Amino acid sequence: MRNLIIYVTLLLAAVPFVWAGGAQEVTPQQADDGYKLITTDELEFKWMLEDESLKVEVTAPTTGWVAVGFDPSRAMKDADFLFGFVKDGELNISDHFGSGAFSHEADTELGGTDDIISASGKEADGSTTLEFTIPLNSGDEYDVDLNPEQEHTVLFAYGPDGADDFSTKHSFRTKVNLQF
């Protein structure tokens, strides 16, 4: 009996680790405005393919930063991040790269380029929405090739309310597998 209790306790303790490693499989929906859409946890992610670019709209329940990351090799490493916050009505958005498993740097600090074609952002009712358009394949070594014919791992994260910066750790993060 004692062994059984130890076994069940160890099994339950392992569950969060097993869960944390896997990406959720999600089924995109077609929105009326031509976007495809997923809602995961409290986040809404919409996207549209346009010529050689990807148009994105992401909304999260925070007044701090919101970010999307594409195709990490593990954890946050090697992911192509688009990372932004709205402060005093002004959007501050930047193209980052997963320089380590739990770190990231602006592409421009690494010798790369800030590959955002256009962007806008707003904060309302405690939520932040970022809209941005990025090239599917910028050619920058600190971005990934977002080939629409392949499945991609997409990371989502946001910071705590008021974290209008690129450094405060997330209060929430998740990942999904998606084909654009």
Ligand code: HEM
């Ligand atoms: C703002 C600066 C950031 C800091 C200081 C940071 C720090 C960390 C740390 C310490 C961990 C390991 C502990 C944990 O699992 O919570 C982690 C994991 C993770 N972070 Fe970040 N992070 C940042 C930004 C981001 C961004 C922008 C994203 C995605 C858009 C992201 C996605 C993730 C994911 C998915 C994991 C879990 C990886 C795994 O277990 O596979 N992080 N981060």
